[in-house]
Amino acid sequence: xxxxxxxxxxxxxxxxxxxxxxxxxxxxxxxxxxxxxxxxxxxxxxxxxxxxxxxxxxxxxxxxxxxxxxxxxxxxxxxxxxxxxxxxxxxxxxxxxxxxxxxxxxxxxxxxxxxxxxxxxxxxxxxxxxxxxxxxxxxxxxxxxxxxxxxxxxxxxxxxxxxxxxxxxxxxxxxxxxxxxxxxxxxxxxxxxxxxxxxxxxxxxxxxxxxxxxxxxxxxxxxxxxxxxxxxxxxxxxxxxxxxxxxxxxxxxxxxxxxxxxxxxxxxxxxxxxxxxxxxxxxxxxxxxxxxxxxxxxxxxxxxx
Amino acid sequence: xxxxxxxxxxxxxxxxxxxxxxxxxxxxxxxxxxxxxxxxxxxxxxxxxxxxxxxxxxxxxxxxxxxxxxxxxxxxxxxxxxxxxxxxxxxxxxxxxxxxxxxxxxxxxxxxxxxxxxxxxxxxxxxxxxxxxxxxxxxxxxxxxxxxxxxxxxxxxxxxxxxxxxxxxxxxxxxxxxxxxxxxxxxxxxxxxxxxxxxxxxxxxxxxxxxxxxxxxxxxxxxxxxxxxxxxxxxxxxxxxxxxxxxxxxx
Ligand SMILES: Nc1ncnc2c1ncn2[C@@H]1O[C@H](COP(=O)(O)OP(=O)(O)OP(=O)(O)O)[C@@H](O)[C@H]1O
Ligand SMILES: [Mg+2]
Numbered sequence: 001x002x003x004x005x006x007x008x009x010x011x012x013x014x015x016x017x018x019x020x021x022x023x024x025x026x027x028x029x030x031x032x033x034x035x036x037x038x039x040x041x042x043x044x045x046x047x048x049x050x051x052x053x054x055x056x057x058x059x060x061x062x063x064x065x066x067x068x069x070x071x072x073x074x075x076x077x078x079x080x081x082x083x084x085x086x087x088x089x090x091x092x093x094x095x096x097x098x099x100x101x102x103x104x105x106x107x108x109x110x111x112x113x114x115x116x117x118x119x120x121x122x123x124x125x126x127x128x129x130x131x132x133x134x135x136x137x138x139x140x141x142x143x144x145x146x147x148x149x150x151x152x153x154x155x156x157x158x159x160x161x162x163x164x165x166x167x168x169x170x171x172x173x174x175x176x177x178x179x180x181x182x183x184x185x186x187x188x189x190x191x192x193x194x195x196x197x198x199x200x201x202x203x204x205x206x207x208x209x210x211x212x213x214x215x216x217x218x219x220x221x222x223x224x225x226x227x228x229x230x231x232x233x234x235x236x237x238x239x240x241x242x243x244x245x246x247x248x249x250x251x252x253x254x255x256x257x258x259x260x261x262x263x264x265x266x267x268x269x270x271x272x273x274x275x276x277x278x279x280x281x282x283x284x285x286x287x288x289x290x291x292x293x294x295x296x297x298x299x300x301x302x303x304x305x
Numbered sequence: 306x307x308x309x310x311x312x313x314x315x316x317x318x319x320x321x322x323x324x325x326x327x328x329x330x331x332x333x334x335x336x337x338x339x340x341x342x343x344x345x346x347x348x349x350x351x352x353x354x355x356x357x358x359x360x361x362x363x364x365x366x367x368x369x370x371x372x373x374x375x376x377x378x379x380x381x382x383x384x385x386x387x388x389x390x391x392x393x394x395x396x397x398x399x400x401x402x403x404x405x406x407x408x409x410x411x412x413x414x415x416x417x418x419x420x421x422x423x424x425x426x427x428x429x430x431x432x433x434x435x436x437x438x439x440x441x442x443x444x445x446x447x448x449x450x451x452x453x454x455x456x457x458x459x460x461x462x463x464x465x466x467x468x469x470x471x472x473x474x475x476x477x478x479x480x481x482x483x484x485x486x487x488x489x490x491x492x493x494x495x496x497x498x499x500x501x502x503x504x505x506x507x508x509x510x511x512x513x514x515x516x517x518x519x520x521x522x523x524x525x526x527x528x529x530x531x532x533x534x535x536x537x538x539x540x541x542x543x544x545x546x547x548x549x550x551x552x553x554x555x556x
Contacts, residue, residue: 053397056556075399083397089390093320105312106398148394 005067006031006156006187007052012061014047014211021047022058023211029189029204031066031155034182036202036219037191040296043208045191046086049160053083065156079107082154084146086161086191092134096125096144099133100151107152119147122177124170139166146174150181157181158189163197175201199223199288207295215295223286225294228257230284231264233271240274243267252279310404313395317412321378329420332374336366336424340431343488353490354521359432363425364442364515365487370424371446372507375417375453376460376478379409383461384470387554396555402548406458406541413454414447421446435518441526442517448533449510453478455540462553481507486515491523506536 007029014022021044029035037045050056052063054070054077063070068077091099097116104112120126123143128136133144146162157178163171179201182188192198198205205222207215215222232248232255239245244267245254256267271278321328344359351358386392395405425434436442456478464470484498485507491499502508513529516522522529548554 050556054555055393055396057551075401078397078399081397085390085393085397087390087393089393091386091391091394092389093323094316098319102312102316103394103398105315106309106395106400108308108399110308 004031005029006033006065007189008062008064009048009052010062012048012051012058012063014044014051014056015059020211022051025061025211025213027206027213027216029187031187032182032185034179034188034201034203035190036198036205037189037208038195038198038205038292039191039208042210044211045208046160047211048208049083049158049189049191052158053081054078079152080155082149082152082157084149084157084159084162086164088138088141088145088165090133090136090141090144092132095130095132096120096136096147097129099144100147103148104151109152112151115153116147116151119150122173123147124173139170142166143170143174155185156187156189160191161193162190163192163194171197195288195292205288207292209296215291219288222291223288225291228259229261229286231256231258231267232282232284233278234280235271236277236279237275239271239276243270306401306404306407309398309400310408313400313404313408314411317378317382317408318415320382321412321416328374328378328416329423332370332420333423333427336370337427339366340428344431354515354519356435356519357432360434361515361519362488363428363432363434364518365511366428367421367425368446368449368511368514369482369487371417371421372449372453372482372510373478374420375413375450376457376474378413378416379454379457380461380464380470380473381457382412383409383458384464384467387461387465388467392554402545406455406545406548409458410451410454410541413457414450417450417453418446437520438517438526440517441513444530445510445514445517445526445533448530448537449507449514452506452510452533452537452540455537455544458544459540459547462547465553481505484508485511486523487511506532509533 005028007027009025009027012022012025013020025048037048039045047056051058052065052070054074057071065077066080068080070077094102097120100116100119101112104116117126120129123146125140125143125147128140133141136144142162142165146159149157149159159178162174166174175197178188190198190202199219202219204218205215206213232253233245234252235254236252239254244256246256247254258264268278340359340362343362347358353361383392386395460470460473464473484502485505486502491502491508491512494502509524509529509532512522512524513526513533516526516529
């Protein structure tokens with residue numbers, strides 16, 4: 001049992017009939033990491049999380065959380081894990097505070113009131129603590145789900161699209177809270193379709209496509225794959241030939257990839273000489289989105305440590 | 306068997322208590338209506354076990370309430386949690402399948418008990434009642450509640466939709482309870498139905514339960530106890546096996 005590994009996924013497959021929702025996934029997530037699990041709809045992210053949480057049994061393979069096998073040692077494994085499910089579920093019989101107390105009890109945690117209050121405060125739920133969960137708005141229900149995953153202070157926190165349908169304010173408070181938990185040593189696994197969010201939060205990412213990991217690397221390395229920035233200019237008239245500008249379908253916009261910022265000046269000079277008037281200029285930074293799109297389109301597997 | 310069990314039991318109890326109007330008051334009213342109608346029609350003509358028909362009927366109605374409400378509690382709680390998806394809160398937690406089973410069954414027994422006691426208290430007003438052997442009353446109420454609570458767990462896990470649960474209720478639970486001697490003595494049936502009733506475990510529960518009141522019964526309460534315990538053991542073992550396998554709960 002290697003204590004430094006939070007999650008170990010070894011040769012995990014999950015088949016639904018002929019569909020391979022997970023196809024021999026291998027993955028190790030060290031403790032303390034902020035890990036992003038990305039992929040298009042239906043890639044298998046939620047299925048992977050479900051096998052991790054013991055909600056689904058894998059067709060093949062083994063998974064452990066903090067060294068505890070999720071099947072043979074399921075009670076220990078689940079104590080290590082806090083999962084925010086993707087579906088917006090709630091129990092209409094109880095208030096927010098009751099829900100959190102009950103959830104603490106399921107994990108065998110006693111005298112949890114102080115921590116419950118702290119979670120409520122950090123998720124801006126204090127004023128709703130005595131409201132029935134049925135009466136909450138969608139975003140509020142999402143907050144309760146997040147709170148429920150945290151009641152037992154799990155060392156590993158898995159968030160399956162926690163910001164879907166959540167307003168900007170909560171998104172910011174949520175990430176501040178989760179970052180704090182991460183810096184306190186909690187391991188975070190996040191799935192999201194907001195790639196900027198993943199880009200700014202995650203230290204390592206896996207990209208999943210049709211049940212396979214097609215990319216697994218640190219965020220820095222991944223971003224380095226899109227080596228270049230992009231300069232986009234809006235012109236009056238066509239640019240002179242011989243420039244590395246490619247026209248975009250939207251008309252007056254042209255784009256040029258570049259590596260160093262000193263490549264920009266000569267280009268603008270050539271445009272001026274040719275009598276082109278530059279109406280607007282944009283500089284695009286290398287973005288996770290570019291890698292994501294490239295990886296999902298090409299389908300070539302580029303897994304490194 | 307620690308805090309996760311007591312919490313789940315507490316949650317299951319709180320759940321029905323919060324809607325006690327539907328889960329306790331409504332079934333009590335139903336039982337009282339049965340008593341009013343049947344005893345009014347038959348009271349002056351029929352004596353069974355040497356007691357007036359209304360007095361004979363009361364233990365049957367009480368037990369029927371215990372059984373039906375125990376079944377309703379575990380089955381409807383589970384199907385609601387499955388349909389709304391909040392069953393995931395229990396499935397994510399380190400709740401052992403034994404704790405899960407016990408919590409649901411005991412909450413079902415408790416609901417059956419609460420309804421049964423309320424029915425008894427209300428009906429006492431209609432007919433004087435004797436309590437010859439109160440321990441047998443208690444034992445059979447618990448045994449019957451546990452059998453039905455366990456059956457409710459199986460039904461709640463098996464059913465994917467509310468109408469499947471309703472079918473389970475209409476085609477299994479209702480015949481089992483109604484063809485068990487709630488309203489009549491088995492001796493008064495044609496011999497075919499009498500023989501058939503002896504294959505119905507619920508018959509023994511009601512017969513034993515009624516023995517506790519009058520000290521008279523169709524079969525010995527010890528035999529009923531044996532049949533009831535055997536049924537509960539088989540059913541519990543079956544339920545624990547499907548829970549351990551995660552049947553329909555963990556895909
Ligand atoms: N219980 C199930 N039965 C049959 N197929 C399933 C089941 N659960 C998931 N699938 C299929 O497995 C595949 C992966 O689904 P999954 O929910 O893991 O995707 P995802 O990556 O989480 O997608 P999203 O971004 O939309 O949440 C999908 O094709 C889905 O239809
Ligand atoms: Mg998903």
